[in-house]
Amino acid sequence: MSSSWSALKFELLADGATNWGTNTNSNIGTAIQQAIGGKANVTISSASQSLTLTDTTALQDARALYLNLTGTPGSPAVLNVPAVEKPYIVYNNTTGGFAVTVKVSGQTGVSVPNGKVMVLYDNGTDVVDAITHLSSLTLGAPLPLASGGTGTTSSTGSGSVVLSTSPTLITPALGTPSAAVLTNATNLPLSSGVIGTLPVANGGTGQTTYTNGQLLIGNTTGNTLNKATLTAGTGITITNGNGSITVAGADAQPTTKGDVWGYQTDDNLGPGGGQTAYGQYALNNSNVLTNQPNTATAFGAGAMTSITSGSLRNYDYLDDANTAVGYRSMYGRATGATRVRYNVAIGAETLYNAAGAYNIAIGTSAGGVATTGEGNVMIGTFCPGPTSGGSNNLILYNGYTLPVNPVFSISSQNNRIVMGTTAVTNAYVQVAWTVVSDARDKTNIQPLARGLSFIEKLKPITYQFKKSREDKTPHGPLRAGFLAQDIVPLELDGPLVIDVEDKERLRLQSDALIPILVNAVKELSEQVKALQAKLANV
Numbered sequence: 001m002s003s004s005w006s007a008l009k010f011e012l013l014a015d016g017a018t019n020w021g022t023n024t025n026s027n028i029g030t031a032i033q034q035a036i037g038g039k040a041n042v043t044i045s046s047a048s049q050s051l052t053l054t055d056t057t058a059l060q061d062a063r064a065l066y067l068n069l070t071g072t073p074g075s076p077a078v079l080n081v082p083a084v085e086k087p088y089i090v091y092n093n094t095t096g097g098f099a100v101t102v103k104v105s106g107q108t109g110v111s112v113p114n115g116k117v118m119v120l121y122d123n124g125t126d127v128v129d130a131i132t133h134l135s136s137l138t139l140g141a142p143l144p145l146a147s148g149g150t151g152t153t154s155s156t157g158s159g160s161v162v163l164s165t166s167p168t169l170i171t172p173a174l175g176t177p178s179a180a181v182l183t184n185a186t187n188l189p190l191s192s193g194v195i196g197t198l199p200v201a202n203g204g205t206g207q208t209t210y211t212n213g214q215l216l217i218g219n220t221t222g223n224t225l226n227k228a229t230l231t232a233g234t235g236i237t238i239t240n241g242n243g244s245i246t247v248a249g250a251d252a253q254p255t256t257k258g259d260v261w262g263y264q265t266d267d268n269l270g271p272g273g274g275q276t277a278y279g280q281y282a283l284n285n286s287n288v289l290t291n292q293p294n295t296a297t298a299f300g301a302g303a304m305t306s307i308t309s310g311s312l313r314n315y316d317y318l319d320d321a322n323t324a325v326g327y328r329s330m331y332g333r334a335t336g337a338t339r340v341r342y343n344v345a346i347g348a349e350t351l352y353n354a355a356g357a358y359n360i361a362i363g364t365s366a367g368g369v370a371t372t373g374e375g376n377v378m379i380g381t382f383c384p385g386p387t388s389g390g391s392n393n394l395i396l397y398n399g400y401t402l403p404v405n406p407v408f409s410i411s412s413q414n415n416r417i418v419m420g421t422t423a424v425t426n427a428y429v430q431v432a433w434t435v436v437s438d439a440r441d442k443t444n445i446q447p448l449a450r451g452l453s454f455i456e457k458l459k460p461i462t463y464q465f466k467k468s469r470e471d472k473t474p475h476g477p478l479r480a481g482f483l484a485q486d487i488v489p490l491e492l493d494g495p496l497v498i499d500v501e502d503k504e505r506l507r508l509q510s511d512a513l514i515p516i517l518v519n520a521v522k523e524l525s526e527q528v529k530a531l532q533a534k535l536a537n538v
Contacts, residue, residue, distance in 0.1 A: 001381050005055045007084045008035055008063055016430050021394070024377075026057040028344055028360060031460030035086065036325060037297040040064035042079070043071040044094050050105065052079035065089060080105040085124045088184060091117045103127050136236055136248075155306055213240025286355040292331075299325040322354070330354040334372065339372070351385075361385070405468075407500065422468070425476035435511070460484050484508060 104107020
């Protein structure tokens with residue numbers, strides 16, 4: 001069966017696909033990496049142009065998260081993107097001052113002003129604004145009048161009105177009122193010229209006293225102004241001062257460390273730059289590198305929450321270029337881990353206690369118990385990793401239905417491939433394994449001494465597996481084979497047929513029986529020839 005392709009052109013490998021490891025690395029290291037944190041430079045050279053996706057895991061502009069638009073369009077331009085659900089961060093960096101509309105062909109899209117960066121979302125039908133509400137916002141400069149602001153950060157005088165310039169105020173001529181009590185028509189003192197509190201109906205407030213932070217709020221009942229104070233909310237603090245109100249985001253975000261989105265996202269980072277964090281508590285309290293810049297990409301609530309907590313955070317370049325996608329993926333650092341970099345964790349709580357480098361974990365809780373090993377690939381729900389520093393291992397495991405155990409538990413072993421669990425009943429492949437047997441790759445070559453006498457001592461049986469050591473319920477079909485404990489005493493010259501590395505779970509290496517059977521056949525052939533020779537002389 002041939003492979004197929006996802007909407008973002010990740011290759012969906014079929015059972016038995018060739019170059020499985022290479023294609024998987026291309027999927028994860030190129031296609032997925034580009035989709036979740038990649039940047040593409042797109043030259044806008046005409047009034048309308050399009051980005052497309054093709055069936056390849058190679059870098060494609062339409063798959064990248066960040067689009068840097070350059071070039072000189074000469075007029076307002078249109079950039080058509082595929083009708084595929086994904087986010088885009090678009091920077092209109094073109095020359096000429098023209099806007100670029102990003103949209104799906106035939107749709108309306110969103111216009112990105114020249115020199116601006118916008119966060120957009122392709123919903124599969126058209127491109128829309130990805131963010132329509134912010135719980136808090138800190139501006140780096142005064143909001144201009146054209147955008148509804150005042151254009152200034154301060155004012156002078158008690159209760160003064162903020163003016164854009166310094167106008168000349170002219171003393172008004174009040175004339176001679178027909179009926180009024182005035183003591184000074186040029187400078188009317190309300191304390192002596194007005195009896196009582198000036199009501200709202202006469203342009204007053206109806207109030208005489210206030211506490212710190214109180215505001216006047218209109219009330220249609222009675223046409224009055226009521227005193228009220230602001231109330232703090234989630235992520236927002238209110239500080240009422242003497243003639244002032246301070247409104248602040250409790251989780252104000254850094255502005256020089258990368259792209260951060262979500263409640264307490266990227267909080268308490270060190271001075272390192274280049275981080276991308278999406279989701280509640282993502283990269284929270286991570287303190288990524290005190291002394292050097294680094295890159296980290298965290299998507300999902302709690303992703304990389306405390307990846308570099310503890311004394312290790314003063315090391316240079318230890319926690320660089322990690323990618324975590326999923327709830328609490330790469331949540332914290334394993335005890336004793338001194339090198340956490342270039343790891344990829346996809347799925348909830350993958351690489352939960354991060355350790356080592358160049359590890360890949362895909363699936364819920366995959367690699368959750370991995371320690372300091374490097375270069376391991378762990379795929380599947382609850383897929384365990386090496387527990388004592390094993391490296392360069394490939395583990396395929398599905399622990400969705402518990403309890404199950406791996407067919408081999410890796411601790412400090414290196415260069416192992418482990419597939420499946422003790423719950424597996426059948427394994428299918430179209431053709432037999434092709435095993436390296438080149439003499440140039442072998443050493444310590446000796447004739448095999450085992451033959452007919454060894455085969456005669458074997459005790460073939462039929463059997464079924466138990467569900468577990470504790471549960472003797474038959475599991476899977478009836479099989480033919482041997483008991484490892486019957487063969488171990490026969491291997492006085494060393495284990496060839498039985499793998500005794502794991503004393504708690506002995507394993508049969510059935511391919512080792514083939515050369516022994518060949519020797520047995522040869523011995524039987526010699527016996528037949530001898531009998532034939534005797535019969536010929538009778």
